[in-house]
Amino acid sequence: MTEPSDFKAELDRLAADEPLADRAAHLAKLSGGTFDVLVIGGGITGAGVALDAAARGFSVALVDAGDFASGTSSRSSKMIHGGFRYLQTGDVALVRESLRERHALQRNAPHLVRVMPFMIPLFLKGGVINPKLSRALGGALWSYQFAGAWRLGRRHRRLSHDEVERHMPALDMDRIGAGYMFHDLRADDARLMLAVLATAATRGAVVVNHARCTGLSEMSNGIRTAQIDVDGARTEVNARIVVNATGVWAQKFLEGIGVDSPRKLSPAKGTHIVVPIDLMRNDVAVSLPVASDRRTVSVVDEGPFAYIGSTETTDPADVSQPSVTEGDLTYILDGINRHLTRDITPNDITSGWAGFRPLVADGKSARSSDLSRRHSIELEAEGLITVTGGKLTTYREMAEGTVDAICSALDRKVRCSTRRLRLHGYSSSASHLSDGDRLGKRYGDRATKIERLVRLAPELGERITPRGETILAEALWGLRSEMGASLADVLFRRTRIATYDGRSVLADADAIAVRIGRVAGWGDNRIASETETLKTALRQELGVLALSLPDVADNRSKEDIT
Known part of the structure; x- marks a missing residue:
């Protein structure tokens, strides 16, 4: 491992003009x-x-x-989206506003957003697709286009049965006749x-x-x-x-x-779970109906992962401590598994997160989705x-x-x-x-600075977890230049590896803290304190998913073999 002093001066130089690099200076002005x-x-x-x-x-x-x-x-x-489903409630003004803002973000931050193809399968009933439903969906997509979706330069289109299967081979295609594809953005x-x-x-x-x-x-x-x-x-x-x-x-x-x-x-709780992309094999986002309440869950590809969600409930839990509950897990797994050829189990899940949306109550409906x-x-x-x-x-x-x-x-x-x-x-x-490239899509023109760190100290190019793509240099950059005050700040919100591979991070937290702490120049006491803070944050976030953890050693050996 390269000594911290070998690249600290270069890191300081690279971070010198970063607006969030000097928290002490901001605090002094405050x-x-x-x-x-x-x-x-x-x-x-x-x-x-x-x-x-x-x-x-x-x-x-x-x-x-x-x-x-x-x-x-x-x-x-x-998702950076226009709110296609809001057309169902007749809120065309909100859809137009959202599509206008989607276009502004596309123009102002091309390094942070990317096109997200979104597939809606058409399900069979009695062996045929309901023509009325198909026409209604096609008409709604045209309305979405006219409301402002055209600014993306992409048109929706009808998909054949085989095209749907190619975009997500894990689907049970015996129940699907065709589909539609439209486009939004993601970030x-x-x-x-x-x-x-x-x-x-x-x-x-x-x-x-x-x-x-x-x-x-x-x-x-x-x-x-x-x-x-x-x-x-x-x-x-x-x-x-x-x-x-x-x-x-x-x-x-x-x-x-x-x-x-x-x-x-009326805060509405939304929960997502994360699984390896190999289990879903989707190369686009996919919307699937949940039988229990006629809502939908989305399956979104994210590098080596896919995340599935979300729930939408008025949960009585403390909004300051959202976590994945047994009920959340059951809802999502029951909703998704009826559409797959191979069931997703709790053991397959790599992570999960929950949060509360600050919805304004209007007194007309108790349903959060309304x-x-x-x-x-x-x-x-x-x-x-x-x-x-x-x-x-x-x-x-x-x-x-x-x-x-x-x-x-x-x-x-x-x-x-x-x-x-x-x-x-x-x-x-x-x-x-x-x-x-991945770093360019996360850091824009700052990606070259992270690449410079890796050239100076090649070990900073090592992955933090075997399955994830996040490297040590990103964690160091988050600490030094993006006002990351702790290991939890960096792994959850600067790099996101704790969001997508949280169970592996928790299982290997001690070793991860040492790897990052040593290169950051921390002493043993700081490393121990950061480790415990990270574990506490992970257990809170993962909820029931923290009760059993993967064998990190086994994961590493599989990675080495492949």
């Missing part, structure tokens, strides 16, 4: 500072608000109680959020993770003062406007500062705005509306400039129409 806008919440919504406000010339600070994107913004289905949600935040930081925004807002004063002389607990100390931050962008915790935040809001949230994906922006009190609801695809639109409200409150007229603002890492060669 403590005791006065800003036009203070954003509470470092998910995609808060990051979008910080970027829009900074791009309009406001002084901006953002804090998050945990790591950036550690809530809903790293636990989505990772790593956490990496998208980091890119938005980094772009905000390049425009002067001060951003700090693991910084909890514990109190907020009343407005006094045009200023609110927030109490922030960070790194074992308390500091105060002054702001002319405070934006509550805490997602599913929005009501709890307001209650904590004594503000009563008439708007109510609740609106629209967002809400409200002036709660003088100098306090709450933005919540919405979805990943429309984060920029939500941010624009929020900063418009900030402009109105501060009596400033500044136009939004994010519609065509390129995100951090933008690379014109990383076109959404080409496959590109």
Whole structure:
């Protein structure tokens, strides 16, 4: 193993101009500072608000109680879509807005998004395809095209029985007659959020993770003062406007500062499981119906993995501790296995995740699938705005509306400039129409820096887990240049290997911590502490999947043989 000192100077040089590299500098600017806008919440919504406000010339600070994107913004289905199914509820305006925002992201971040072909099989009934259902689906896809899907440059098309089978050979084709294919986009949600935040930081925004807002004063002389607990100390931050962008915790935040809001949230739990791609063999995303409640689950290919989900339930569990439950597992496995020639078992699962969507309740329906994906922006009190609801695809639109409200409150007229603002890492060669290399699709023009580290220390090119593709250099880069404050931050939200191969990471956590810690220059005490923190996070995230773990040694020997 190369000594850390051999490449530390080069790593420092490569990270020197990265906007999230120096957390201490951000913290120094935050403590005791006065800003036009203070954003509470470092998910995609808060990051979008910080970027829009900074791009309009406001002084901006953002804090998050945990790591950036550690809530809903790293636990989505990772789709940048127009909401095809919302056509069924007649919400054409939401579909058009989503497709417009999908196109903006495609233009502004080609290194982060890629085309996602989506297949909908047509099932047989009595040996034939229901012609009425087929026509209805075809008509809906044309409506989707006219609503704005055409901007992607791809048209939907009808698939034959054999074409459906070629795209997912694991399907039980005796029950399928044909299918349809249409196209949306996909993105790593956490990496998208980091890119938005980094772009905000390049425009002067001060951003700090693991910084909890514990109190907020009343407005006094045009200023609110927030109490922030960070790194074992308390500091105060002054702001002319405070934006509550805490997602599913929005009501709890307001209650904590004594503000009563008439708007109510109805958090909906979504759970996904992950399996090796060899079991599904799908080269496109596939939508399959669940017999028990007439919803659908999607099977999405993700390199050596495929993830399946999601559930959509109003779970009574604490939104701060989402995890995979036995009920979640049963729902997904029962839903998917009726469509496969070979059942997926719990032993096949490599990982899983759960999260809560901050849906705005409208009082019309108790079903989470009926609740609106629209967002809400409200002036709660003088100098306090709450933005919540919405979805990943429309984060920029939500941010624009929020900063418009900030402009109105501060009596400033500044136009939004994010519609065509390129995100951090933008690379014109990383076109959404080409496959590109894996690092280029995750880091854009910063991929060359990671490749440079591997050339300097070849052992950094080793995989963190046998099945995954994530390499040690990515973990080191997340620690040094992307404000990863811990091993858990890096493996869950900078590299995602704990998201897709969590059971292997948990089974081999001690060795993984040593491999990363040694190259990062940590001492034994730091490595031991990071190991335990990582294990705790994994057990919480995996839930029932953490109760039995794979044999890592066996996995390694199989990898060596192949």
